[in-house]
Amino acid sequence: MAEHGEPYIPASESPLELTVRVIVVGILLGILMTAANAYLGLYAGMTVSASIPAAVMSMIILRSLFKNVTILENNAVQTMASAGESLAAGVIFTVPALLVIPNLWDDIKLLETTIIALLGGLMGTMFTIALRRLFIVEEALPYPEGVACREVLVAGEEGGEGSQAIVYALGIGAIYGLMVKGFQATHHKVEGAANFLGTKIYAGMDLSVALLSVGFIVGIRIASFIFLGGMFGFMILVPIYGLINGWGPGESNVEQFTYIWKNQIRFVGVGAIVVGGLYTLWSMRKSIITGISKALKTNSLDDENLLRTEIDLPMKFVFVFCTVIVAITFLFYWWKTGSLILSLAGAAFLAVTAFFFAAVAGYIAGVVGSSNSPVSGMTIATLLFTVALVWIIGDLMLGLSTPTLMLATMLIASIVASSAAIAGDVMQDLKTGHMVGATPRIQQTAEIIGVITGALVIGPTLKLLHNAFGITEEACERQIEQAILAGSENIRSCDNALLAPQAELIGDIVRGAFVGDVNVQMIILGIVIAVVLIWLKMPVMSVAIGIYLPLGLSVPIMLGGIMSYFAFRSAHLRVDGELRDKPSKDAVKAAEDVENRGVLIGAGFIAGESILGVLVALLIVLNIDLTEIFKTGVLNNFLSLLFFGWFVLVFLWLATRTLPKNSNLISDFIAVLIDILKKVLIMFRTAR
Numbered sequence: 001m002a003e004h005g006e007p008y009i010p011a012s013e014s015p016l017e018l019t020v021r022v023i024v025v026g027i028l029l030g031i032l033m034t035a036a037n038a039y040l041g042l043y044a045g046m047t048v049s050a051s052i053p054a055a056v057m058s059m060i061i062l063r064s065l066f067k068n069v070t071i072l073e074n075n076a077v078q079t080m081a082s083a084g085e086s087l088a089a090g091v092i093f094t095v096p097a098l099l100v101i102p103n104l105w106d107d108i109k110l111l112e113t114t115i116i117a118l119l120g121g122l123m124g125t126m127f128t129i130a131l132r133r134l135f136i137v138e139e140a141l142p143y144p145e146g147v148a149c150r151e152v153l154v155a156g157e158e159g160g161e162g163s164q165a166i167v168y169a170l171g172i173g174a175i176y177g178l179m180v181k182g183f184q185a186t187h188h189k190v191e192g193a194a195n196f197l198g199t200k201i202y203a204g205m206d207l208s209v210a211l212l213s214v215g216f217i218v219g220i221r222i223a224s225f226i227f228l229g230g231m232f233g234f235m236i237l238v239p240i241y242g243l244i245n246g247w248g249p250g251e252s253n254v255e256q257f258t259y260i261w262k263n264q265i266r267f268v269g270v271g272a273i274v275v276g277g278l279y280t281l282w283s284m285r286k287s288i289i290t291g292i293s294k295a296l297k298t299n300s301l302d303d304e305n306l307l308r309t310e311i312d313l314p315m316k317f318v319f320v321f322c323t324v325i326v327a328i329t330f331l332f333y334w335w336k337t338g339s340l341i342l343s344l345a346g347a348a349f350l351a352v353t354a355f356f357f358a359a360v361a362g363y364i365a366g367v368v369g370s371s372n373s374p375v376s377g378m379t380i381a382t383l384l385f386t387v388a389l390v391w392i393i394g395d396l397m398l399g400l401s402t403p404t405l406m407l408a409t410m411l412i413a414s415i416v417a418s419s420a421a422i423a424g425d426v427m428q429d430l431k432t433g434h435m436v437g438a439t440p441r442i443q444q445t446a447e448i449i450g451v452i453t454g455a456l457v458i459g460p461t462l463k464l465l466h467n468a469f470g471i472t473e474e475a476c477e478r479q480i481e482q483a484i485l486a487g488s489e490n491i492r493s494c495d496n497a498l499l500a501p502q503a504e505l506i507g508d509i510v511r512g513a514f515v516g517d518v519n520v521q522m523i524i525l526g527i528v529i530a531v532v533l534i535w536l537k538m539p540v541m542s543v544a545i546g547i548y549l550p551l552g553l554s555v556p557i558m559l560g561g562i563m564s565y566f567a568f569r570s571a572h573l574r575v576d577g578e579l580r581d582k583p584s585k586d587a588v589k590a591a592e593d594v595e596n597r598g599v600l601i602g603a604g605f606i607a608g609e610s611i612l613g614v615l616v617a618l619l620i621v622l623n624i625d626l627t628e629i630f631k632t633g634v635l636n637n638f639l640s641l642l643f644f645g646w647f648v649l650v651f652l653w654l655a656t657r658t659l660p661k662n663s664n665l666i667s668d669f670i671a672v673l674i675d676i677l678k679k680v681l682i683m684f685r686t687a688r
Helices: 022-042 053-067 071-091 110-138 144-158 162-183 209-245 255-284 285-297 315-336 341-368 375-397 402-436 442-467 473-485 503-512 518-536 542-549 551-577 586-619 626-630 637-655 666-685
Strands: 191-197 199-206
Touching: 022 053, 022 071, 022 209, 022 442, 022 586, 053 144, 053 162, 053 209, 053 402, 071 110, 071 144, 071 402, 071 442, 110 315, 110 341, 110 402, 110 442, 162 191, 162 209, 162 586, 162 637, 191 255, 191 542, 191 637, 199 255, 199 402, 199 551, 209 542, 209 551, 209 637, 255 375, 255 518, 255 542, 285 375, 285 586, 315 341, 315 551, 341 375, 341 402, 375 402, 375 503, 402 442, 402 503, 442 473, 442 586, 503 542, 518 542, 551 637, 551 666, 586 637, 626 666
Parallel strands: none
Antiparallel strands: 191 199
């Protein structure tokens, strides 16, 4: 195997890369990944990187159907598939906010959504192409996820076992999604609330293997802080607020409890997220300044003197393409707002901020990975700058109507956010290509095809999900009111509405900025809490997200984080024979093997459940009711928990297959639990 300092495929060789079969498979996988990540992001408020599962699925499909498939063909497919996935993340965090804000959109508008996705995705891709040589070759930033994807591709080339694991997981996740969302054989959520000491207490959990997998992938540290935020909001803030101010309307304790969280406590999370996002950018200011300054100083090289593995798309083409995108953006803004001056300012603002955040996202992804890149923080910062720009030009100078101001703000911010969301992922893919020996120009072409695919898919996917489930309860209820007024007989429930937490957050910020109906007191409380978290040196964004999300989403994420910790410590125990504070190198390597397998299993579970969610949405829109056709009943809460628990055990069993066979999971669990209790006792003794 080639060392990481040289490409796996030497520059002197020219194997197949962007073939017809690659384009076909890449587009199909891109459609699936885009739809699945759109569903997951709207359901849980977070997305996962698709590069590794896309690489594994690419190998499965290509090697099953064709002979003599090259590693560079697999790399091109994963590049196309992951491009659509990352673009979905930027779009779903912003575009659905247009549904949340009253009097803007009543439904997902396909043409406008596609234009936003195309402009933002292509702009981010072009800017990262311009930055590739600087960040990957000259700076040689690590790009951890790009390196991990390289290992998966090489393992597949040399007979890796990851492909079989992800196929199992994909099928199991799909079965679970079919049973819960298709046949509705179990509850998708178990929750309850009770009176306690003059107030109320709540317990709840979403039964989702996708969220469980997210928790395993992000790990115990991030999962625990998200859970801490959820517990703080639901177990402290809501009971105190209800005790002091009384409880909201609702027939049950759960409805009364949820009403206060939704209308009051959720805005504490808004304030904390805003401060957390800005603080994250501020804490990375040196890296940001370094990345921007070096990007501005970079010089184009003569492609004729470069090796195959160093030839990018011509910089003249990139510059002209960016100019055309800015011009189209100006026309798009002018069409939607009717203001020439505001559209000119918006297009100029886009050109500057899109390059800035593309460089920021690309550089930060190179240091800490694209999954840890503060895209939410960049989106919120973009939104605040956009609000200021639109307020000064649109309101003070031009006196435009409030709906026009809010629409202009959302259109500008959504394109910039989409650009930033894709930039880090593109750079990770280009890093993978650099290490396996891909031709940058060809991989960048694949990236563009992937972006176009994702942009064409994301609009219909959002429209499908909104018509089937409703994107946010507020927009869903508004849609039902309009259907009733129109005399429609096809009225659906909003019980399964997708939360779209980021979109609701962004909608609340914009509406509050221009209408003034934002919950100022709770936002200020959130700001204070965020400042305290920063002072305590805690990850403020993770805790803030936990406050903002329903507690039920945090619980399976926490469970997944606990499972990841248990699996890693089991590896340490089986290799070292005991649990040490500093495991041996062999034990660390065993834990890394478990982690890699767990990530593949988790990615498969997420893709399986999410893709089934999209397919069920399609059936709902087509008026096909599986529960009516098969006459399925619904398990009670206890049996629903047991059903979910079975899949939890299956996940754990699959993820720990790489552990040494000198013990069993039950004895490992007891040993790890005893070790945790000992550490807790030592901590209390030290504190006294």
